[in-house]
Amino acid sequence: MIIVDVTNLLMSGSNILAVEVHQHSAQSTDLSFDLEMNIVTNQANIMVEQPLPWSFHEVWRFFADSLGPAQDWHHTNYNDQMWQLGHSELGYGSYKELTSIPSGSVESRYTTTYFRKSFRLDDTSNIANLVLDTNFDDGVVIYLNGHEVGRANMPSGSITYNTLANQAAEGNFAHTTFVAPKDLLVEGINSVSAEVHQHNISSSDLTFSLAARLVSITYTPPTPMSLPLQSSVSWEYSYDAGVSPTWMNHESGVGTNWVSGQTPFGYGSTTSLTNSGTDLGTVLSFGSNAENKLVSTYFRTRFVKPELPECVRTFAVQIEMDVDDGAVVYLNGVEVYRANMGFGEVSTDTLAARTVGGIAMRHTFFVEGRSLQSINALSVSVHQADVASSDLYFDLKAKVVLGRLAISPRNVLRYTVVDDDTGLEGQFISAQGRVGYTNEEEKVRFLSRFNRDRSTITTRYRHFMYLDKKDFETYDRLVLSTTFDDGVVFWLRREIARSDMPEGEISSNTLALQQFEYDQLGRVYALNMSDLRVGRNVLFAEVHQVSSASSDLEFAAMALLERLDGKQCSCPDKPVRRAKRANYRQCHKVKQTTTRESTETTSTKKTPVSFTTEPVVTTHTKASLPKCLSPDAVLCGHLLNFKTCEDPQMLLDCGKLCGVCI
DSSP states (O other): OOBOOOGGGOOSSOOOOOOOOOOSSTTOOOOOOOOOOOOOTTHIIIIIBOOSOBOSSOEEEEEESSSOOOTTTTSTTOOOTTSEEEESSEEESSTTOSEEOOOBOSSSBOSEEEEEEEEEESOOTTEEEEEEEEEEESEEEEEETTEEEEEESOOSSOOOTTOOOSSOOSSSOEEEEEEEEGGGOOSEEEEEEEEEEOSSTTOSOEEEEEEEEEEESSOOOOOOBOSOBOSSOEEEEESSGGGSTTGGGTOTTSOTTOEEEESSEEETTOBOSSOOSSOOSEEOOOOSOTTSOOSEEEEEEEEEOOOOOTTOOOEEEEEEEEEESEEEEEETTEEEEEESOOSSOOOTTOOOSSOOOSBOEEEEEEEEGGGOOSEEEEEEEEEOSSTTOSOEEEEEEEEEEEEEEEEOTTSEEEEEEEOTTTOOBOOOEEEESOEEESSHHHHHHHHHTTTOSSOOSEEEEEEEEEEOHHHHHHOOEEEEEEEEESEEEEESSSEEEEESOOSSOOOTTOOOSSOOOTTTTTEEEEEEGGGOOSEEEEEEEEEEOSSTTOSOEEEEEEEEEEOOSOOOOOOOSSOOSGGGHHHHHHHTHHHHHHHHHHHHHHHTTTSOOOOOOOOOOOSSOGGGSOGGGSGGGHHHHHHHHHTOTTSHHHHHHHHHHHSOOO
């Protein structure tokens, strides 16, 4: 698309517009022509002077010729009315340009192309600076009101029409951010000018687009959003917020360097499971050096606590995040989730644990509803695994789910390593949340807890869930969100899932099929309530390495008892009105029954229990099962679920066999 200003060519009376369309060759199979004309009053102000902020898709004036414009082309008072108009992205040779601009002959491209746009400021007293995010190919020089703001991939010294860029841009285009100081801004008309240079005159493409935004001295937090949070919504982002220890709290005065943009954020060629990657909401800067990119980028938004009926006592927020490479998520200043990151403190220079390539990792996790405030600050720091990384990606969605967390990061799990040769378990250790290691230093600390001086293939984990009869009446399924590296097998009274593991029997020295891939740190399983039972349920997991020399291991689990029908309860806390007493009694009948049964169970708790339930039949042999799921351990399994390890001998046997009733 090309926009042409013909104001100066119009005559009084009748005007004739003629167009000739040319084919590339006589054998061409298609032809197309369309044209739209509009009369615009005061076109210079409407089309060129545009209030900030600017997106990457705006109207610019451009000049492309074999000779450059006048020397004062980048000054504010320069008359650019004869320049052509077009929507960015402007250029040629790329599949993304909205306006194709003249390029010269194939053998001798125009060395430099020029662009201009202006905006008006009525008051500069509360402005800190002007941020200019720029996409270009190959080199660029940016000016504000005739003063150079910065240059990228260009030589030092004076710049002319014939000056070539230092090198060809990698990929479709390069990206950088320029910050213009407040001193260059004026009250009234301000002009932004850019010149884009080719690396050589036979170059096949050229690209230019620029987004601009003002940064204020004082900070006003954005208006909180309501759940659900979808993609393509506004978040704040910053490249240097991590220097402040309170960046995740959205406190007043902390947001000087924060600006707004739409999700998904990123740069490079990373895509997500649901996004092709061609339509990033906001293209981010990686800094001024492509070989030493910014390690961390920061994002945050605010949302209000959802309004639910008073009788909804338990709910959670389900968060689905796509990220490349790693991320740490905070809610109201408290860390709630860590994705593909190490186990230590996190700073602006902390690298992600692993490189993610091609498709961003999908992470699904839950936040308890009771942890929400009236207005909540959701903040995320995204980290690269390498300063030379070619891409970055971040997108997040959140919604309310009716249910309660059966396993939360606060719950204690038990874990141990297994001897590769004998298959014997070591001592079980208690921990919370995520367990493992992501580098050699963390690996040494991890294995030293078991007095081991060599690697191990298998690590076993146990999580405990307590369910009562009311849970089976209220909820429809258990949603299990897991993190693991490299392969895993899950049991819940029976094997419920395995990933990246071979078929057949699994032993302590069985290797995973492949190393970490993009989708392994975020697998979600939905289980029927029939897989569970009243009392204590034990989730078993065996995580296997792809090699005994592997330098990383990771396991974490969260589980949500979810209600699918979405029906809202109608039981009031008390029968406020006489007319509603009958409904109140009927509504609470189940609760009274459950309470009575619970009281009866409690009164007989110390009575010896006889178990007649047969062992759970699976397709695996006795040797392939963890000890606590083998037929010999049926009694122990019952003891674990009904918490009746009172008998000393039972307690001793159970502790030896299962390592949990102690």
